Amino acid sequence: MTRCLVLGKPNVGKTLFSLRFAFFLGAEAVRLARAGEEAHWTSVEAAVRELVSDRPHQTLELQRLSLEIRGRKGTRRLELVDTGGLTDEIPPAPEVRQVQVETLGLLLKGGLLLHMVDASAVGRPGLPEAPGEVDLQLYHLGRARGGYLLLANKMDREGAADGLREARRRFPGVPLIPISARTGLGFKEVKRHLRRHL
Amino acid sequence: MAHSHHPESWEELLARLARGELASHQVLAAWQERHLPTAGEPRREERQAETSSGDPALVEGALQELRKLTGLREVAELAREMAALVEVQRRRRAHGLRVEPLVFHMVFTGNPGTGKTTVARILGRLFKGLGVLPQGHLVEVERADLVGEYIGHTAQKTREQLKKAMGGILFVDEAYALARGGEKDFGKEAVDTLVKAMEDHRDQLVLILAGYRAEMEAFLRMNPGLRSRFPIQIDFPDYTTGELLEIAQQMAAERQYRLAPSVPRRLARLLEERRLVRGPTFGNAREVRNLLEAAIRRQAVRLVRQERTSREDLMLLTAEDFLEGSG
Numbered sequence: 001m002t003r004c005l006v007l008g009k010p011n012v013g014k015t016l017f018s019l020r021f022a023f024f025l026g027a028e029a030v031r032l033a034r035a036g037e038e039a040h041w042t043s044v045e046a047a048v049r050e051l052v053s054d055r056p057h058q059t060l061e062l063q064r065l066s067l068e069i070r071g072r073k074g075t076r077r078l079e080l081v082d083t084g085g086l087t088d089e090i091p092p093a094p095e096v097r098q099v100q101v102e103t104l105g106l107l108l109k110g111g112l113l114l115h116m117v118d119a120s121a122v123g124r125p126g127l128p129e130a131p132g133e134v135d136l137q138l139y140h141l142g143r144a145r146g147g148y149l150l151l152a153n154k155m156d157r158e159g160a161a162d163g164l165r166e167a168r169r170r171f172p173g174v175p176l177i178p179i180s181a182r183t184g185l186g187f188k189e190v191k192r193h194l195r196r197h198l
Numbered sequence: 199m200a201h202s203h204h205p206e207s208w209e210e211l212l213a214r215l216a217r218g219e220l221a222s223h224q225v226l227a228a229w230q231e232r233h234l235p236t237a238g239e240p241r242r243e244e245r246q247a248e249t250s251s252g253d254p255a256l257v258e259g260a261l262q263e264l265r266k267l268t269g270l271r272e273v274a275e276l277a278r279e280m281a282a283l284v285e286v287q288r289r290r291r292a293h294g295l296r297v298e299p300l301v302f303h304m305v306f307t308g309n310p311g312t313g314k315t316t317v318a319r320i321l322g323r324l325f326k327g328l329g330v331l332p333q334g335h336l337v338e339v340e341r342a343d344l345v346g347e348y349i350g351h352t353a354q355k356t357r358e359q360l361k362k363a364m365g366g367i368l369f370v371d372e373a374y375a376l377a378r379g380g381e382k383d384f385g386k387e388a389v390d391t392l393v394k395a396m397e398d399h400r401d402q403l404v405l406i407l408a409g410y411r412a413e414m415e416a417f418l419r420m421n422p423g424l425r426s427r428f429p430i431q432i433d434f435p436d437y438t439t440g441e442l443l444e445i446a447q448q449m450a451a452e453r454q455y456r457l458a459p460s461v462p463r464r465l466a467r468l469l470e471e472r473r474l475v476r477g478p479t480f481g482n483a484r485e486v487r488n489l490l491e492a493a494i495r496r497q498a499v500r501l502v503r504q505e506r507t508s509r510e511d512l513m514l515l516t517a518e519d520f521l522e523g524s525g
Contacts, residue, residue: 086222089254094218101216104225108208126292137226144230 001066001077002198003111007103007138010085011129012118013153015063016052017181018082019044022065024187030065060084060099062106069195076198081106088132112147112197114190115139119152119178122163122170131167139171149193150176156183224255256327257281263320268448269441273317273432277324284328301429302330303396305373305418306408308434311482314408315369317432321404322367331404333365341375344388352384356391364402368392373407374417389421396427410478437482439466439473446486450515455494460517465489468520493519 006014022030023044030041041047051063063082068075083106084099091097107113115138121130142148150171152164155178164178175193179186206214211225220228261281264274280302287297302325306314319336326334339359346352360368370376370392376385396405407414407428418425437445443462450457457465468489473480481488496519501507 088221088223090218090221090258092218094216097216097218100222101212104212104215104222124292126289132223134221134223134226137223137230141226141230 001079003079003081003106003109004114004194005081005083005103005106005111006114006116007083007086007107008116009118009129009132009134010087012085012116012121013181014085014116015082016048017116017151017153017179018063018065018080019047019051020181020184021187021190022067022080024184025067025069025191027065027067060095062099062102069191069198071195076195078112078194078198086134086138087128088134107141110147112149112194113138113142113145114149114151115142116151116153117167118154119160119163119167120154120157122152122166123159131170135171139174143174147197148174149190150174151186151190152176152178153181155185156180221254252329253327256323258327260320260324260327264317264324267313267316268444269437270313270317270434273313273434276430276432277321281324281328284330299400300330301427303405303428304407304430304432305414305428306406306432306434307411307414308408309410309436309478309480309482311480311484311486312434312436313483314434315371317434318367318369318406318408325367325404330401331366332402335363335366336369337363337366338369338371340371341385341388344370344376344392345384347384349384352387353391356388357395360392360395360399360403364399367404367406369406369408372409372413374409374413377417377420389424393423393427436473436480439469442469442483442486445483446490449487449490453490453494454513455490455515456513458514458516461515461520464517464520489520490515492521496521 006018008014019030028042030047041050062084065080065082066077067080068077083103084096086100086103087096091100115135117131117135118127118129121127124130125132139150142150150167152160152167154160155164160178168176177186177189177193179190206228208229211220211228214220215222215225261274261278264270264277267274284300287300291297306318308314315336315338322331322334322336324334325331337359343359344352344356346355376389377383392405395403405428407417407424409417411433418428443466446462446465447457465486469485472485493515497515500519501511504511
């Protein structure tokens with residue numbers, strides 16, 4: 001089973017993407033173990049309601065989803081890991097720092113990296129979800145290490161097309177797929193890309 | 199990138215992230231610098247293309263250093279305000295709000311040995327970390343480095359020093375001496391050249407004029423245009439004897455020495471005497487350093503006669519090492 005990390009700044013849409021993508025791949029239910037108790041959702045709406053918000057740092061524990069991609073050449077299994085947001089700043093809250101430690105801890109352990117940026121915020125450097133220093137570092141690591149895919153999320157938003165152009169300019173030489181975790185845009189391409197790399 | 203030169207393991211970097219000493223991107227940068235040398239080159243160029251993102255670790259480090267300085271709490275507070283202002287201006291700019299150009303030229307007033315140069319050097323690092331200055335190094339000059347002997351010589355000498363300081367801080371010690379000779383003196387030419395450079399190289403240079411309080415006040419009164427160009431004035435008061443003793447402990451510890459319990463009383467008396475005798479030329483922390491260094495020499499003489507010296511002996515400075523009339 002290949003591990004697949006979803007990484008990025010807070011509030012770029014990692015959790016929403018992870019949940020929707022899990023159901024898109026045909027998961028009938030997502031099961032998450034958080035803080036000892038196991039939760040279980042059978043619809044994306046129910047899971048989203050509980051796990052996603054528009055405030056940053058909602059994900060304080062790595063969330064692992066066991067998924068399968070079915071294809072003509074058989075079924076490939078992957079573990080999608082939804083991580084806590086990485087920040088340019090040093091987070092004051094120790095629990096946020098802890099989840100960053102765990103996230104980076106997995107980074108060197110192999111697997112695929114899905115690095116998510118907010119395309120609608122690319123041109124607005126004042127926003128916390130705008131790509132910053134940490135995105136630059138992830139990009140350099142990903143480009144050198146391989147198994148790396150850049151996801152430009154929130155393509156349904158205004159200004160995202162310009163942001164995508166800017167992102168392509170700023171992060172050259174790596175595969176980049178524009179997506180919308182909200183509408184499902186680009187999921188098919190992500191799936192195809194993952195299948196090739198699993 | 200000075201912070202990332204330490205060869206640290208991945209685990210140690212993660213531990214520092216957990217302790218809140220590093221941000222996640224600094225962990226990644228430090229690790230990549232060691233393990234992916236090929237990625238280093240293009241990264242630097244791209245970093246410069248980014249609009250002055252600064253270096254939070256450098257900022258935090260500089261602020262911490264300032265906080266650790268004895269008796270200079272207000273300076274540390276002011277630095278924190280400056281750092282916050284730079285950051286907020288950046289955010290305002292991102293939202294398209296109006297920003298006033300930031301001016302960081304400063305006047306430091308105070309007696310010798312009160313920490314002016316030390317603070318200036320740390321501010322250089324702070325400004326570099328904030329993206330205010332590209333290099334943040336400190337060039338220390340005084341009248342003789344700036345003022346020449348014939349017409350045109352002064353402008354040339356001053357420009358040379360300015361060139362060295364470009365990208366960092368030009369620290370003019372005893373700046374009031376530039377006004378010493380009155381109207382005909384070449385000092386005025388030096389001041390004019392400095393002022394012109396401040397305007398022309400706004401983003402490349404911070405100028406600090408330093409000197410005794412009374413003399414600097416007079417200097418600024420005689421050059422009314424200057425005061426508005428140096429909006430930040432920091433006063434460095436003389437250290438109290440208690441503070442000087444604290445500094446002595448720190449200086450000793452830095453050199454891996456320890457002061458015997460009998461030392462503070464002796465040292466306090468020596469410092470009080472000197473303060474009385476020397477008046478405004480009392481060297482504050484510099485006096486402490488001189489006394490300490492003399493004591494270290496005297497300890498060496500004392501120990502070299504002994505056949506055996508323990509580790510403890512080698513570290514301990516006793517009251518007898520601190521003598522009257524030393525340093």
